[in-house]
Amino acid sequence: MSFVVLLLAILIEKFSALRQRLQRDSGWVRELHKLEASTRLANRPWWVLAILVLLPVMLLGLLLVVLDPVAYGLLALPVHVLVLVFSLGRGDVLAGLGPFRDAWRRGDLQAAAHVAQRDIDVCADTGEQLLENVQGHLLWQAYQSFFAVIFWYFLLGPVAALSYRLLALAVEHGKNPELVERAQQLRHAFDWLPVRLLAASFALVGNFAAVSRVMLHELLSWDISAAQLIDKAGCAAAEIPPPQTGPEGVSSLDALWELLLRSALLWYAGFAVWTLLL
Numbered sequence: 001m002s003f004v005v006l007l008l009a010i011l012i013e014k015f016s017a018l019r020q021r022l023q024r025d026s027g028w029v030r031e032l033h034k035l036e037a038s039t040r041l042a043n044r045p046w047w048v049l050a051i052l053v054l055l056p057v058m059l060l061g062l063l064l065v066v067l068d069p070v071a072y073g074l075l076a077l078p079v080h081v082l083v084l085v086f087s088l089g090r091g092d093v094l095a096g097l098g099p100f101r102d103a104w105r106r107g108d109l110q111a112a113a114h115v116a117q118r119d120i121d122v123c124a125d126t127g128e129q130l131l132e133n134v135q136g137h138l139l140w141q142a143y144q145s146f147f148a149v150i151f152w153y154f155l156l157g158p159v160a161a162l163s164y165r166l167l168a169l170a171v172e173h174g175k176n177p178e179l180v181e182r183a184q185q186l187r188h189a190f191d192w193l194p195v196r197l198l199a200a201s202f203a204l205v206g207n208f209a210a211v212s213r214v215m216l217h218e219l220l221s222w223d224i225s226a227a228q229l230i231d232k233a234g235c236a237a238a239e240i241p242p243p244q245t246g247p248e249g250v251s252s253l254d255a256l257w258e259l260l261l262r263s264a265l266l267w268y269a270g271f272a273v274w275t276l277l278l
Contacts, residue, residue, distance in 0.1 A: 003275040005080045036176045045179035053166040083158035087165040089145020128243035136231040151194040191226035199233035205262040206237025
């Protein structure tokens, strides 16, 4: 059923507005801020995470235990689909880069810096660094929005996928530094394996030798962040040249996006083969 759910999630994302209807985080974020401001829980970040992350996923797990035996799991299928769609990343990565791409293609660095900060919260001291940061943003957003979620869904089901997204929301919206730090630690653990599998996928669909050189020193490292690793591996696999103003710089973003698409096809092919073998 996992592979069917993954296909349905892609169809829903591409051809319906259900994702926008499901991915409304305002209520959850409001409860997060309320618990952070509570005098009893202000210094207990683990309790806040237990209430807002552990409790929802436990309730989801209990619901699935009840539904799975009924009608050969058909009643659980829509729950799987809805949870997976909710767990995908927020927003459209390519649409968010549209104004930046236009400004960079014109060579207007000031406008590019303005729209990058406004639309995707990316800033830099120089134009070259700005393009590098936007490239890293594209790779990271694609990874955390899609690859990490479908990996954990396929491996452990909707409970793991929902856990990943709720931790990501806690990192993004949390105001208590201690809570954000704890959520980041848990998310780092979630990211360790899938980000390395995606880097290995980059090697298979891109420049294998260049990615191998990057992965050689970082393969088992716990200290490097997922964003740093995916940035290094992606740029190496796509053979991204030094930053350039104009159409050449935009072409580097296109090359990274094509790399991500090829990797997604590889993952889905791998999921299909695994499903057939089982």
